Amino acid sequence: xxxxxxxxxxxxxxxxxxxxxxxxxxxxxxxxxxxxxxxxxxxxxxxxxxxxxxxxxxxxxxxxxxxxxxxxxxxxxxxxxxxxxxxxxxxxxxxxxxxxxxxxxxxxxxxxxxxxxxxxxxxxxxxxxxxxxxxxxxxxxxxxxxxxxxxxxxxxxxxxxxxxxxxxxxxxxxx
Amino acid sequence: xxxxxxxxxxxxxxxxxxxxxxxxxxxxxxxxxxxxxxxxxxxxxxxxxxxxxxxxxxxxxxxxxxxxxxxxxxxxxxxxxxxxxxxxxxxxxxxxxxxxxxxxxxxxxxxxxxxxxxxxxxxxxxxxxxxxxxxxxxxxxxxxxxxxxxxxxxxxxxxxxxxxxxxxxxxxxxxxxxxxxxxxxxxxxxxxxxxxxxxxxxxxxxxxxxxxxxxxxxxxxxxx
Numbered sequence: 001x002x003x004x005x006x007x008x009x010x011x012x013x014x015x016x017x018x019x020x021x022x023x024x025x026x027x028x029x030x031x032x033x034x035x036x037x038x039x040x041x042x043x044x045x046x047x048x049x050x051x052x053x054x055x056x057x058x059x060x061x062x063x064x065x066x067x068x069x070x071x072x073x074x075x076x077x078x079x080x081x082x083x084x085x086x087x088x089x090x091x092x093x094x095x096x097x098x099x100x101x102x103x104x105x106x107x108x109x110x111x112x113x114x115x116x117x118x119x120x121x122x123x124x125x126x127x128x129x130x131x132x133x134x135x136x137x138x139x140x141x142x143x144x145x146x147x148x149x150x151x152x153x154x155x156x157x158x159x160x161x162x163x164x165x166x167x168x169x170x171x172x173x174x175x
Numbered sequence: 176x177x178x179x180x181x182x183x184x185x186x187x188x189x190x191x192x193x194x195x196x197x198x199x200x201x202x203x204x205x206x207x208x209x210x211x212x213x214x215x216x217x218x219x220x221x222x223x224x225x226x227x228x229x230x231x232x233x234x235x236x237x238x239x240x241x242x243x244x245x246x247x248x249x250x251x252x253x254x255x256x257x258x259x260x261x262x263x264x265x266x267x268x269x270x271x272x273x274x275x276x277x278x279x280x281x282x283x284x285x286x287x288x289x290x291x292x293x294x295x296x297x298x299x300x301x302x303x304x305x306x307x308x309x310x311x312x313x314x315x316x317x318x319x320x321x322x323x324x325x326x327x328x329x330x331x332x333x334x335x336x337x338x339x340x341x342x343x344x345x346x347x348x349x350x351x352x353x354x355x356x357x358x359x360x361x362x363x364x365x366x367x368x369x370x371x372x373x374x375x376x377x378x379x380x381x382x383x384x385x386x387x388x389x390x391x392x393x394x395x396x397x398x399x
Contacts, residue, residue, distance in 0.1 A: 004177045011182055018186045022196045033323030039356070070323070075189060076377075077322035078199045081352055082206060084376035085213035085320075092216030093241065095223055096260065099230040100237050120237065123228065131208045132245035136254035147205045148240070149212060156194055163189040170182050 004173065008064035011171045015071060030074050034067045068171040072164060079160050083152040090151045093129060098122040126151070205245075210320035211273050212243055214289045214350050214374070215260075217382060218271045218314075221389035222262045229260040229271070234301065244274035247286035250297060251304040261294060265397040268294035269313060277315075278306040279339035285309075287336075288318040291346075291389070309339070313396070314346035314389060317368070321353035325372075330358040337368055345392045348385070350374045 006014070020027040043055045062070060098120045129149040134142045190196050202209060222229045231238045233256040241258035248257070250272065260271040271291050276284045284306050296311030317333040319325060330349060337347045347368040349358070354372040362370040369388065374381050 004182075006177075006179050006182060010179070014179065014182060015186055018183065018190060022190055023200065026196070026199060029322070036324065038324075074322035077320070077352060078202075078206075079189070079192070079194050081375050081377060082202050082209060082320075083194055083198065085209050088376045089209075089212040089216035092219045092223075093231070096219055096229045096231050098238060099232045099261070127231065128240035129212065129243070130240045131205045131212065131243045132255060133204060135244070135246035136248060136252060137246070146240075146242070149205075149209060152194065152198075156192075160189070160192050160194045163185070163192060167182075167185045167189055170177050170185050 004170070008068060008171065008173050012064045012067050012071070015068065015171075026078070030071050033074060034062055034070050037061045038066070065171075065173050069168075072168055072171070076164055080157060080164065083157050083160075086149045087151055087154065087157070089129065089149065090126060093127040094124055096123070096127070098127065206320050207318070208243055208245065210350075210352065211288045211318045213376075214316055214318045214385075215243070215271060215273050217374075217385055218289060218291060218389060219260060221386040221393070222260075222264075222271075224386065225264060225390055225393060227262045227264055229262045231258055231260050233258050247274050247276050249304070250275045250307055251301045259297075263294075264393055267397045269393075270294050270297045272297070276306055277309050277312060277340070279309050279336075280341045281339050283339060285336045285339060287312075287315040289316040289350075290314060291393075309341045310343045312340060312344045314348075314392065315340060315344055316348045316350050316371075319349070319351040319353070321351055323353065325351055325353045325355040325358060327355065327358060327361075330355070330361055334361070334367055337366075345396065346388060348388075350385070 004011070016027055016031065019030065037059045039057050040060055041055050042058050043053050046052045046054055100120060130146045131149065133147050134145045219229050231241055233242070234251070235253045235256045238256060238258040242255050244257055248254070262269055269291055271289070273289050274286060275290065276286050279285050290312060291314040292307060293311040293313065296307045299305070300307045315337065317329070319329055333349050337344065340347070348371045349362065349368045350371040352373065352375040359370050359372065362368055371381065371385050374385055376382065
């Protein structure tokens with residue numbers, strides 16, 4: 001066993017308590033993911049002859065050690081992957097050009113001959129990217145109309161990856 | 176020996192970091208859409224790696240800013256200046272869209288989180304407002320951000336959707352940062368979507384598989 005002055009159960013409870021104090025909704029979500037349990041294959045002996053066995057699927061609860069891993073994976077998804085999605089999207093969008101408003105192209109005109117307006121010089125430049133919060137059919141008024149995907153400093157993402165790695169070390173109870 | 180105090184400090188460092196709870200609360204309303212935007216970006220990368228520069232367009236003008244739909248919508252909608260990308264390979268023109276609805280073989284409409292389609296049909300549907308037919312689709316993707324195990328029902332629903340998309344669809348995929356072992360098996364039969372599980376910047380080999388599939392199909396279908 002790793003040398004910790006706390007058990008896996010205590011570690012999980014401390015983690016969830018700290019999370020609950022900051023964001024009850026996220027705590028409830030992670031608890032639900034943990035409480036869904038996991039599928040395992042079990043083997044059952046049938047009769048007395050050798051090789052007479054069958055296996056079947058059974059859903060069982062996570063151990064506290066596994067629950068900690070599930071919770072940390074969820075943190076990684078929210079705190080590391082989400083910023084990386086935005087970063088990746090921004091980089092791929094930067095490597096494009098931005099076209100002006102299109103002029104009408106007749107149906108008979110092949111696309112390659114329809115040399116309308118040149119693209120704006122924008123290759124390699126950061127593009128402003130927004131996600132609509134108030135959808136076109138929504139009649140209720142949200143607090144915000146649009147959400148801008150802002151790139152995040154990569155060093156911050158790396159720091160958060162380190163924080164998760166450090167926490168994983170502290171909740172590793174296996175030899 | 177690690178103490179409870181060490182553990183609590185590490186938890187606080189994680190949750191109170193600028194990319195901790197604060198960032199989570201900020202991004203929560205768009206977490207699914209941010210994942211779609213990421214997959215849209217991977218499609219752009221595939222096109223670029225084929226030696227073509229994609230051009231970003233807006234439905235009603237220059238796409239500054241580039242706007243992703245917040246909910247499924249029609250390709251001809253001008254409620255906002257929704258963005259899309261266009262590109263031409265060997266004289267064949269295509270577009271990449273996010274959150275657009277298509278008319279399936281049954282006549283029912285279906286939303287695809289990210290798709291690559293024939294440009295001709297997209298232009299036709301913008302000029303004479305209509306839902307594009309599934310015959311114009313080249314690739315269609317379902318994108319699911321999950322902080323936990325995926326739900327099986329999502330996979331079943333997408334298989335049903337793809338079944339109604341006709342036979343012109345050359346590529347379909349179920350993309351997620353998460354995984355579900357049973358869904359991987361469920362997607363195994365031919366004509367079922369490819370399981371792009373753990374498609375995340377944390378696993379560049381899975382990104383490469385996704386990008387290379389698109390490149391391979393586009394090369395095949397535009398070969399002289």
